[in-house]
Structures are given as structure tokens and as C-alpha cells.
Amino acid sequence: MKGQTIRDVAAAAGVSIATVSRALAPDKAARVAEPTRRRIHSAVEALGYRTNHTARSLKTRSTRTVAIVAPELANDFFMDLAEGMEGELDAHGYTLLIACSANSGEEEKKRFSVLTDRMVDGMVVIPAGARGEHLKVMAARGVPVVLVDRLVEGVNLDAVLSDNEAGAFELTRALLADGYRRIAFVGGDITISTARERLAGFGRALAEGGIRPEPDWIRLGGMGVEDGYRRMGAILNFRRRPEALVAVNLLVHLGMERRLLEDRRSGERNAMVIAGFDETAYTPFLPACRYTAVQDAAGMGKQAVRRLLELIALKRTQGGAEPAKETGGGRIIRLPVRIVRHRGGLF
Amino acid sequence: MKGQTIRDVAAAAGVSIATVSRALAPDKAARVAEPTRRRIHSAVEALGYRTNHTARSLKTRSTRTVAIVAPELANDFFMDLAEGMEGELDAHGYTLLIACSANSGEEEKKRFSVLTDRMVDGMVVIPAGARGEHLKVMAARGVPVVLVDRLVEGVNLDAVLSDNEAGAFELTRALLADGYRRIAFVGGDITISTARERLAGFGRALAEGGIRPEPDWIRLGGMGVEDGYRRMGAILNFRRRPEALVAVNLLVHLGMERRLLEDRRSGERNAMVIAGFDETAYTPFLPACRYTAVQDAAGMGKQAVRRLLELIALKRTQGGAEPAKETGGGRIIRLPVRIVRHRGGLF
DNA sequence: CTGTTAGCGCCTTCAG
DNA sequence: CTGAAGGCGCTAACAG
Numbered sequence: 001m002k003g004q005t006i007r008d009v010a011a012a013a014g015v016s017i018a019t020v021s022r023a024l025a026p027d028k029a030a031r032v033a034e035p036t037r038r039r040i041h042s043a044v045e046a047l048g049y050r051t052n053h054t055a056r057s058l059k060t061r062s063t064r065t066v067a068i069v070a071p072e073l074a075n076d077f078f079m080d081l082a083e084g085m086e087g088e089l090d091a092h093g094y095t096l097l098i099a100c101s102a103n104s105g106e107e108e109k110k111r112f113s114v115l116t117d118r119m120v121d122g123m124v125v126i127p128a129g130a131r132g133e134h135l136k137v138m139a140a141r142g143v144p145v146v147l148v149d150r151l152v153e154g155v156n157l158d159a160v161l162s163d164n165e166a167g168a169f170e171l172t173r174a175l176l177a178d179g180y181r182r183i184a185f186v187g188g189d190i191t192i193s194t195a196r197e198r199l200a201g202f203g204r205a206l207a208e209g210g211i212r213p214e215p216d217w218i219r220l221g222g223m224g225v226e227d228g229y230r231r232m233g234a235i236l237n238f239r240r241r242p243e244a245l246v247a248v249n250l251l252v253h254l255g256m257e258r259r260l261l262e263d264r265r266s267g268e269r270n271a272m273v274i275a276g277f278d279e280t281a282y283t284p285f286l287p288a289c290r291y292t293a294v295q296d297a298a299g300m301g302k303q304a305v306r307r308l309l310e311l312i313a314l315k316r317t318q319g320g321a322e323p324a325k326e327t328g329g330g331r332i333i334r335l336p337v338r339i340v341r342h343r344g345g346l347f
Numbered sequence: 348m349k350g351q352t353i354r355d356v357a358a359a360a361g362v363s364i365a366t367v368s369r370a371l372a373p374d375k376a377a378r379v380a381e382p383t384r385r386r387i388h389s390a391v392e393a394l395g396y397r398t399n400h401t402a403r404s405l406k407t408r409s410t411r412t413v414a415i416v417a418p419e420l421a422n423d424f425f426m427d428l429a430e431g432m433e434g435e436l437d438a439h440g441y442t443l444l445i446a447c448s449a450n451s452g453e454e455e456k457k458r459f460s461v462l463t464d465r466m467v468d469g470m471v472v473i474p475a476g477a478r479g480e481h482l483k484v485m486a487a488r489g490v491p492v493v494l495v496d497r498l499v500e501g502v503n504l505d506a507v508l509s510d511n512e513a514g515a516f517e518l519t520r521a522l523l524a525d526g527y528r529r530i531a532f533v534g535g536d537i538t539i540s541t542a543r544e545r546l547a548g549f550g551r552a553l554a555e556g557g558i559r560p561e562p563d564w565i566r567l568g569g570m571g572v573e574d575g576y577r578r579m580g581a582i583l584n585f586r587r588r589p590e591a592l593v594a595v596n597l598l599v600h601l602g603m604e605r606r607l608l609e610d611r612r613s614g615e616r617n618a619m620v621i622a623g624f625d626e627t628a629y630t631p632f633l634p635a636c637r638y639t640a641v642q643d644a645a646g647m648g649k650q651a652v653r654r655l656l657e658l659i660a661l662k663r664t665q666g667g668a669e670p671a672k673e674t675g676g677g678r679i680i681r682l683p684v685r686i687v688r689h690r691g692g693l694f
Numbered sequence: 695c696t697g698t699t700a701g702c703g704c705c706t707t708c709a710g
Numbered sequence: 711c712t713g714a715a716g717g718c719g720c721t722a723a724c725a726g
Contacts, residue, residue: 005702005703005704006703006704006705007703007704015712015713016712016713016714017703017704017705017713017714018705018706018712018713018714018715019711019712019713021704021705021706022705022706022711022712025705031711031712032711032712033711033712036711036712050460050463050464051464051703051704052405052464052466052702052703052704053464053465053466054401054404054405054410054466054702054703054704055405055702055703055704055705055718056703056704056705057401057704057718058399058401058402058405058702058703058704058705058718058719058720059703059704059705059706059717059718060704060705060718061718063401065465072430073426073429073430073433074423074426074427074430075426076421078426079420079421079422079425079426080420080421082420082445083419083420083421083447086420086445086446086447090461095444095446095461095462095465096444096445096446097442097443097444097445098429098433098443098444098445099433099442099443100430100433113397114442115442116397117397117398117400118400118412118442119399119400119401225628254628254629257632258631261631261632265690280629281572281601282601282627282629282632282633284605284608285604285608285629285632285633285634286629286632287632343612350719352718352719352720353719353720353721354719354720362696362697363696363697363698364697364719364720364721365696365697365698365699365720365721365722366695366696366697367720368720368721368722369695369696369721372721378695378696379695379696380695380696383695383696398719398720399718399719399720401718401719401720402702402718402719402720402721403719403720403721404702404720405702405703405704405718405719405720405721406701406702406719406720406721406722407702407720407721407722408702695726696725696726697724697725697726698723698724698725698726699722699723699724699725700721700722700723700724701720701721701722702719702720702721703718704717704718705716705717705718706715706716706717707715707716708713708714708715709712709713709714709715710711710712710713710714
């Protein structure tokens, strides 16, 4: 019942198994005569034959499987990314494997081992931290890897990123255009490329607007909800408060809004507005959110997969000698972000 | 460099490949003498040998891989579920594969084919619709399947569900305890078990509270954001409005809040409160949200995996003859929900 | 407890 | 363009 093999097809079609194999090869332009091919395909239909990918993989050393490793799964950006990847992979006959690094470099490393053992053809990684020794190791082992969202110190891998600098720049410029002059930048671990780039964009917009950045209004720190919450609390205690805030990312933004919400509940009347990255179905409900820079997470997934597939193909042709010491060499793809205006602060 | 096989290990350890195989078997209590085992393990270390899972799979017809098929990936419930599954799977040496059915039964079917071709050992499915011919086919093919979130018409599969009836009951009772008497139920496709159960719980609470349900205040329909939005609009046009609302799910809830938000922005002062299912980081920002029934999505993932692993084990022992015509037979695991109070409606 | 021996299902030279 | 034959790396009886 479950054991239809290429052999059965060959018998039914009156050809040899080799011919069947050729006719069923996935990408290659298999050299099989049209009539023969047709006969084979009907036999396949008739028998309900399904290729055994495991056997094929054992021979070809390719599983047609690609993995995504993310710091956490419960995260909008990641899910959109995964959805984008899945679509593109599916179109190429690949399957997506997911793994969670739980925000730990150690765990990330372990996941890598499991995945390479499973012989994934390549992986897309959202780095957990700023460092990445293990990533270097991976690259050295010749596993095609594409980074997404952020770069990693001293690792020369291909990456797909948002144009963070431009995003923060536009966001800040929009606030300036609205007449805000007293603008702060909140959150961000400067060892992480994303934060660094966004801060740079913020600075450029201020400079272009002829505004000297006030050191007190650049509140760096972590990238989580708690960090945003705390930084916002500090800002609320300033004698001179900013009128508008640029949040380094969604989590920090969220924390800031929470703090603001509490403030209002205790009777305060703060009129600050926030500009931040990423949008969700809940953005309309964030009381202070005036602008968002929307990342094209699905698009990034798609691009990452495309590049990864290129690397995989490249490896197959050149691969063998040196374990792909030049696996791409740090090619970076930047995707633009889209600025969206919201009603936040208008209550 | 990359071609360390069991053979090399055998040579290095001075034993036969079969012994190595035994010593390295994953679950089985391999009968290998302790000293021998030690020798083998050091050889493995020394050579940097890594098991070739593909080859193993070809032999054992098990990939130690489990898939999750969801209608959409960008969804809080799913993400938590996946995270729960991943943790549990990892602990058992399994890997998670994800696939998106894009809310289409047709697509769901296609994904199934791909996955079974890949020889996943089993799958957890969040059904896309109420029907599920393909699910029946899967089950018949002997692929272990566990449903999550909802049951499917006429399919006798194991499932892990929230206690929806109790959740809606508690939610409604909480509203009653707050003094609300005029309570409506919003959204829900009654062909879907989840909606049916929740409506039942709502009804029971009303009955227990001695309140005759008002037919006009049961606004069934779809389960998406748009549906909630529209139903809410209709309710706002009633002469006699309810004071409180029970939303069938998060999306409907969200749509309702959106409509309410618009209403307020145009100057209206509605004081309705909403009780709904699921919680997210954004719940504090939903202006009308008073209560949520929090599903333990991660827990459900864990339970689903446990059951699935049981089914897989069962199949391995009994499997062979009839393609597991009794693959569990509709065993249902219910997880309780947790009621949480929020500040919504207090502005 | 350990070794020998067949394949698992497919791909891939190499001849024809 | 097609067929024959030899593994890919590992496991699972069977013997010893």
C-alpha cells in the first residue's frame, strides 16, 4: 500500500528505473524523450507513486529544506518573515524548518548542530545577539547562511536588512515637518547594527533640520518592552520634556506606550507623540503612535530565500574543494521601509 | 572533511559498524557493553562524527520530524502554540516543520502531500475550515494527526482544545457579577466547534443568571476582524444597546474595538465593555476590553506534541497491517482558560 | 554482547 | 536517448 517505488513505475511504464529517475528529476533538464516521459507520468498517476525524498536526499546530499533560526517565534516580524520565506520556498520545491534560539547564543549554536545534522541545505538566521562565533563556524563549515534584520560583528555573511537609517530619518523628518522640535530617541543597544543605523538616521534628520541633538534626549539601552517602559519613565521626570519620541523598535515602543498609558490613568495629561518601527493590527490603539516605519518583513523573507537559493546553487557547482570559504562574502540587500501616519496623540 | 561515516568510527574504535550503530541509537536501550560504548563515544568525539539522519531515516522510515499546519502564521495563538511544540519536540529529539495552509482547504491538502512525501512522522493541524475530507484521507493513510483549537466535522481525530464552553461561561459570569445585564454575543460561525462551544457557555451563564437571551443580541457571522467591525456597527445602531459584549475570538474582538474607537473619535461616548478570548501584549490598549479568557496556547502545543508522539510510537508498534484505522479514535484533551480582568471601559 | 549481511529507494556514471 | 550496476550511510535481523 505504501511501498510504491520507482521500480514499480519503471515496470508499469516498461522502462528502466534510471529513465524514471530522469523523468522525475526536479530541476535538471532531464533528457528523456517526450513520449517516454508521458508514459512514465501516467504510470506515476496510476500507481499513485510518490517520490521518496529521504532516499533522494541520501544520494544527492540535499534535502531541499531550509531552516529559519529566530530568537523567538512569538513575534510579528518573525512570523511575517516566515510567511514570506515559506511562499518563496514552496515555489521552488523547498520546505521550511523552524528553530528557536530562545535569544541565547548558546542555544543558537545547538540548533545549528541539529539542523546541519538534518542536512538542511541552508539557513536564514535572525541573529540573537551582536556577536556570532558560531555563525562564523557555520559559514566555515560551508553551510549557506543568510542573515536577516541585523548584521553580526566580524562575520562576513550575506544579509537582508531594512533601510534602517533611511527609516529613522524619514520618521524623524515627518515629526519635524509636523512642527515638533524637541525630539528624543529612545532605546537601542548600540552594539546592534539595527539600533546603530536607526540612531544615525535620527541624527541626520535632526542635523538637516538644523537642530542640535540634546544628549539627554538620546536614551539608549536595551531593546525590550521593559527598557522602553523604564526609559519613558525617566523622560516623564524631566523638567524639560521632549514633545516627540522616536522609538528604536516595536518592543521599546510598546513599553513606552504602556508607561504613557499609566501616566494618563493617574490623571496626567501628556501630549507626546511617538514614531516607531513596525506596524501591527494593534497600532491604531496605541495612544501616542503618530508614525510608523513599516518594514517589509515578508519581502525580506522572500529576498533572503532567493539569495540563499543562489548560494545553495553556487555551492553545488563550485563546492567540494574548500568548504566555500567565499560563501557570498557579505553581500547586503536593503529593503525600503514605508512611513505611515497614524492618529496617535490626537485624542 | 565532511564524510565521516559510521564506518570510520567503527575502525577507530576497533568494533563493527553494527555496534557503533547500537551505541548511537536514539531511544532504544541499546545493548552495548559500557566500556565498548565509551570507546565508541570517544572515537565519535575524536573524529567529529555526526550521524547522517537522512540515511537513518531511509532505513527506519522515520524522520523524527513533526509538522504544524496552520491557516496563517502571523497570528499570536499560532506562534505560542508553535513555541510550545518546539520546546516539547526538542526535548524528544524531534524537529518542527511548519507549513501554512493560507486559510484554504485546497492549500491545506497540498501541504499535506508535500509533508507526507517528506515523511514527517506526524502532524499537528489547526484546521482551516469546518470540513476536512483531506484530514480524513490523511488519517486513513495512517499519518498520525492531532487537531488543535477546533474539531472537524465527521473526522474522528485526536484533538487538543481549550475549554471553550467554560471560558465563555466564566467570561459572561464575570460580566454579570459586575452588574451588567444587557449582554450580547458577537461573531462566530456556528459550523465551527470553537464558536459553537463558546456560544453555549454564554447561554449557560445567562440562564444561570436568570436572564432570557435576547435573540437580537446574538450576532453570529464570520470570525475575522471585518466581521467584528460590521457586527459592532450594527449594534451601535440599535435603539436598545447592550452594555456589555462577549466576542467570540480575538479577531472579532479587534474589529469591534476598531469600530468603537471610530465611534468615539466622532464624538460618541459609548461605555460598552467587551469580554473576549486570548490576550496579547496589546490587550491593555484595547479601550473596551474588560475581561479576557486566556488560552494556554503553549500548553496546547505541548499536549498536542505529547499525544502525537504517543500516536507515533503506537503506530510503530502496531502499525503495518491496517493503516492504523484506529489512530487514537477521537481522544480529546481540554485545557482550561484563565480569566483576566482589564481596565477597559474605565476611561 | 558483538559481527555479518542485506538491503531502504534513489541517483549516476558508464555503456549501448 | 536509454539500461545496467554500484553504492549513499545506516539499521535490523540473524548468527556467533
